[in-house]
Amino acid sequence: MSAKEVAIGNFNSHLKRNPYPGRGIVVGRLQNSSNWVIVYFIMGRSENSRNRRFRFEGDRLWTEPVDQSKVTDPSLIIYDAMLATDGIQLVSNGDQTKTIYDYLKQGDCFVKALKSREREPDAPNFTPRISAMLDCTGASPELKMSVLYANAADSALTDRATFSPATPAEGFGYCLTTYMGDGNPLPSFNTMPLLMPMEGDVNAICDAFWTALNKDNRVSLGVKEVDPNGKTIKIVVRNCHDGD
Numbered sequence: 001m002s003a004k005e006v007a008i009g010n011f012n013s014h015l016k017r018n019p020y021p022g023r024g025i026v027v028g029r030l031q032n033s034s035n036w037v038i039v040y041f042i043m044g045r046s047e048n049s050r051n052r053r054f055r056f057e058g059d060r061l062w063t064e065p066v067d068q069s070k071v072t073d074p075s076l077i078i079y080d081a082m083l084a085t086d087g088i089q090l091v092s093n094g095d096q097t098k099t100i101y102d103y104l105k106q107g108d109c110f111v112k113a114l115k116s117r118e119r120e121p122d123a124p125n126f127t128p129r130i131s132a133m134l135d136c137t138g139a140s141p142e143l144k145m146s147v148l149y150a151n152a153a154d155s156a157l158t159d160r161a162t163f164s165p166a167t168p169a170e171g172f173g174y175c176l177t178t179y180m181g182d183g184n185p186l187p188s189f190n191t192m193p194l195l196m197p198m199e200g201d202v203n204a205i206c207d208a209f210w211t212a213l214n215k216d217n218r219v220s221l222g223v224k225e226v227d228p229n230g231k232t233i234k235i236v237v238r239n240c241h242d243g244d
Contacts, residue, residue, distance in 0.1 A: 007172055007197040014177065014194055016212040020045075021177040022186065023093040026209070027132050027143055028173020028198040034228045036134060036141065037173065037198055039209055040081050040091050041221040048072045053239040054220040059084035059232045061222045066241045076120055076127075082222065087230035092131035093178060094120065100131060110144050111162055118158045119150045124185040126150035130176040136230030141167060145176055149188045163193055173198045201225075202236055210238045 001009075015021060026039035040061065044050040051070045052063045061082035065071045071078075079095040090100050096117050103113035110133045120127040128149040135142045143165050151157035165174045174193035179186045198205055206223040213221070219240055225233040 003169065003172065003195065004197065007195045010175070010194040011196050011212065014175070015196075015209070018181050019214045020179060020182040020186070020217055021213075022127070022179040023130065024175060024177040025091050025093070025130050025132050025145070026173045026175040026196050026198070027091070027134055027145070028168045028196065029170045030201065030225070031171040031199055033170065035233065036089075036136075036226040036228075037202060037205060038082065038089060038091050038132070038134065038224040038226065039173070039205065039221070040093075041209060041213060042093075042219045043213065043217040044219045045217055049077060050219055050240075052077055052219060053241050054081070054222045054237045056082075056222065056235045056237060059089075061224065061235060061237070063220070076122060082224055082235075084230065084232060087135070087137040089134040089136070089224070089226055089230055089232075090132070091224075092129065093127075094129055096129050096131055100133065110146070114146050114148060114160065114162075117148060119148045123155070126155050126188070127186070128178050128188050130178060130189070132176070134226065134230065136226070136228060141228065141230075143167070143174070145174060145193055147176060147189060149190075165193055168195075171198055172196065202234060206236045206238060 024041045062080045080097045083090045083101045100113040132145045145163040147161045151159050173196050175196045202223045202225045210221050222237045224235045
């Protein structure tokens, strides 16, 4: 099976036909370009989870409440999802984005930053914390991805998986999501990063992923284009509360 067939198969099974992959990160490369692309999406079913939208400025993408009066617990839903510093791009599904950013600023590393964090405390799901870093400061860009998830034998403990995928070919990316699908409790993501297609420009990618996500559960999606030196070129977003 070709890489394209694998990527399209993953896209269809894990996103398009999956009612609830939860929050998701995809980092890859644009077609026919040396530029990179970073995708982050959120889904939600509760009023608290759905009461938010993406906003962006410069390198930064964050979540904010749509109706502040309806916020019941901001701790797991309001955070910086994308940040950048000195040729390094960061993306995650929670406030660990800022943790990684702060550790890098003081000369520490991605792995050490995440050792200071645990899976989310939202029993019984214990949602994984998913994170990625694109480091463009060296001779060639390097990608690291991480999943922090509850230990199967003792959910009070956190298992940690860190991946260092090879640079993807143009038009492909690697994906992490918080869940494998719907369930009660929700089943945590439990596999290697999934190869995904990244076809067209950032607007086409944004449209493709937004259309694939379950329309009853999707909340917001952001796509960032990054040049080979790690500089942000543009960000585009979709928000269900904006009528998208």
